[in-house]
Amino acid sequence: MNPSVLPHALMPITPRPQQIFVRGAGARLFDEAGRSYLDWVQGWAVNALGHAPAVIAAALAQQAGVLINPGPAFYNQPALDLAAWLVAHSGFDQVFFASSGAEANEGAIKLARKWGQLHKGGAHEIITFSNGFHGRTLATMAATGKPGWDTLFAPAMPGFAKAIYNDLASVRALIGSQTVAVMLEPVQGEAGVIPATPEFMQGLRALCDELGLLLIVDEVQTGCGRSGPLFAHSAYGIAPDIMTLGKGIGGGVPLSALLAREAVCCFEYGDQGGTYCGNPLMCAAGLAVMQTIGAPGFLDHAKAMGEKLATGLRALSTQFCLGEVRGSGMLWALVLGSDVAPEIVTRAREAGLLLNAPRPNLLRFMPALNSSPAEIEEGLALLGRVLAEVL
Structure with a gap:
């Protein structure tokens, strides 16, 4: 360990092994001693193309020499290009870019509540699910169904009722006059990779249509090819009202996205924003990632x-x-x-x-989505x- 790097200078927010990783290449990480590790964590499903992929490095280098961040109050070409790519490949109409999955989910919660104010008599409650995971902001922690999180930074934000995953009757039982949306992961990743059943996902869409509720899919982990198709919900044959992306969309850089149907896009000026939202440096990397994932x-x-x-x-x-x-x-x-x-x-x-x-x-x-057969065999x-x- 380099003595100039003092571990206690970093807040201890998770137990970390003693290795200091200094380099990555594709499926592998290398520590300060030069030892190679086959990485089947990949930043918790972040590095869709593996470590230090040339396509991301080139996009960042080119964009960094041109324009890094003019601010969210101005258009920039990479943000426009990435938004257009996502709209063309997703079925949604508009995109808001942020920096993390939690930030995108926070935006989805705000958008649903705004829509409830305008179109559903002020309804604001969102049904989420036990053992679900949506992030680490106060709102997304309240939406999360991880045991104990409701008291970790008490008092928890109100407005999130917890149903039972893959149990449509438990969702229906929680719906009331203040319900505005249902929000879930198509696959509960932190709970142990638990997929929604087709009957459940299709039943949720039908239930939301019947009662005039929004259906929000959190694809922070499952999207961008991680679960097989470009977006996991497409395998169920449904069209959500709102979708969030994170992790893989940036391929390792901080980028996320909130996508919605035009009828749901009701933010007014000043309702949503952020210093780094849609900055061209991250969007250039995201476009390179998505074009690679979307290639034949x-x-x-x-x-x-x-x-x-x-x-x-x-x-x-x-x-x-x-x-x-x-x-x-x-x-x-x-x-x-x-x-x-x-x-x-x-x-x-x-x-x-x-x-x-x-x-x-x-x-x-x-593992990285572009892993080779030899790398899969080695890991096994x-x-x-x-x-x-x-x-």
């Missing part, structure tokens, strides 16, 4: 690599008598059956494989050795 054959390759990963995980589950393998695209979880996930994460890191355990009894896998082999050691 890219998502087909990612889907094939995801299937290869899932097949390998199922084989390991059978070999070691483990639990369910669930997910899609390049977002998967392996249920372990006991609370050994933290130990496996530590042992895997020592073996040169970076993993994530959102729950003590399961592992989550989020490393994981198999670690499972043999631990189990």
Whole structure:
């Protein structure tokens, strides 16, 4: 460890291993000692194209020499270009850019409440779901269904009723005169990669149509090709009113987006904004990412690599008598059956494989979308050795 870098100068907001990572290349990270690690965390599904992809580096370098941030009160070309690309490929009509998934979700909450003021008699309550995750601002923490978060920074912001995921009757039971929207992840990532059923998603759309409610999909983790299609909700054959994107849209730089149908876009001047919202530097990187993901054959390759990963995980589950393998695209979880996930994460890191355990009894896998067959095989082999050691 470099003595000039004092760990205690950083607020301890999460336990961190002793390694200091100094370089990344594609599927790999390298620490200060020069050791290589196959990275199946990728910034928590952020690095869609892996570490330091040339296409992002080139876009940032070119844009940095031209215009970095004129401010959100002026148009800039990269923001216009990225917004046009997203509208053309999503079915939504307008886009607001922000810097993080939580900020995009905060914007979605504000937009729904504004719409409720104008079109639904001041209705403001949003139904979200137990074990859901929407971010770390006060509003998005209140929307989140993670146990204990309602008291972490009490008092919690009111206006978020929690239904049971994949239980349409529990949603209907919570709807009242002040309900304006239903908000959910198509796949609950932090809960352990739990997908919504087609019947549930289609039922929510029908219920919202029946009662005049907005349907908001949080695709911060599932969007931008991570779950297979460009946007996860499209696999369910539904059209939400509002969608949020984050993580993969920037490929590693701070960028997120709030998209909505024109009929829902009711912000007035001054209602929404932010110093860095839609800055050309981040939008140039985002456009490079989305054009790469949207190129012919890219998502087909990612889907094939995801299937290869899932097949390998199922084989390991059978070999070691483990639990369910669930997910899609390049977002998967392996249920372990006991609370050994933290130990496996530590042992895997020592073996040169970076993993994530959102729950003590399961592992989550989020490789770069452009991973190669050899990289998938290498990771599965490393994981198999670690499972043999631990189990």
